[in-house]
Amino acid sequence: MRSLFSDHALIDALQRQFAIHWHGHHGIAHWSRVRLNGKELAVGTDADMHVIELFALFHDSRRLNEGIDDGHGSRGFELAKQWQGKYFQATKTQMGLLEFACKHHSDGVMDGPLTAQICWDADRLDLLRVGTMPLAKYLCTAQAKDPQQRERSNKRAKAWSEHFAAGRFFNA
Ligand SMILES: [Fe+2]
Ligand SMILES: [Fe+2]
Structure with missing residues (x-):
């Protein structure tokens, strides 16, 4: 299946409405x-990759700041709901999973369907970009706790944060 990340109309629309730093x-x-963390975590499971991609795109899409931003997951889902059928297709089950995953991605909930747990882990495995080492006790799945997976994800997050700190991204 073609990734939603290569859908320019969708990515452009997300960028146009994004309130904070697109490269932040x-x-x-x-x-x-x-998305990439989620894809790696989903290998060999029956997790729904379409939901994971939608989560990656929408979970932080309606943030209003870079810090504690109450309700941003729910707002992200509301945007996805408005755009379903226009920019992407999803079943009722997929939208239900997306709503659950978006809503609870930053409130400490760890119980839920595997697809939602993979979404949360995929997000948390990127914490090193802000200098926070992801701790196993905050990861839901065995796949995410795997040392090799954590090393891979940490490496990507750290590499980005070094580029960012060096000012290599323009402030669009
Ligand atoms: Fe978030
Ligand atoms: Fe996030």
Whole structure:
């Protein structure tokens, strides 16, 4: 299946409505790494990759700041709901999973369907971009706790944060 990340109309629309730094800590590069983490975590499971991609794109899409931003997951899902059928297709089950995953991605909930747990882990495995080492006790799945997986994800997050700190991204 073609990745939603290569859908220019969708990515452009997300960028147009994004309120904070597109190349910052919660922007497109983070979303891409969440997708990649999620893809790696989903290997060999029956997790729904379409939901994971939608989560990667929408979970932080309606943030209003780079810090504690209550309700941003729910707002992200509301945007996805508005755009379903226009920019992407999803079943009722997939939208239900997306709503659950978006809503609870930053409130400490760890119980839920595997697809949602993979979404949360994929997000948390990118924490080193802001200098926070992801701890196993905050990861839901055995796949995410795997030392090799954590090393891979940490490496990507760290590499990005070094580029960012060096000012290699323009402030669009
Ligand atoms: Fe978030
Ligand atoms: Fe995030």
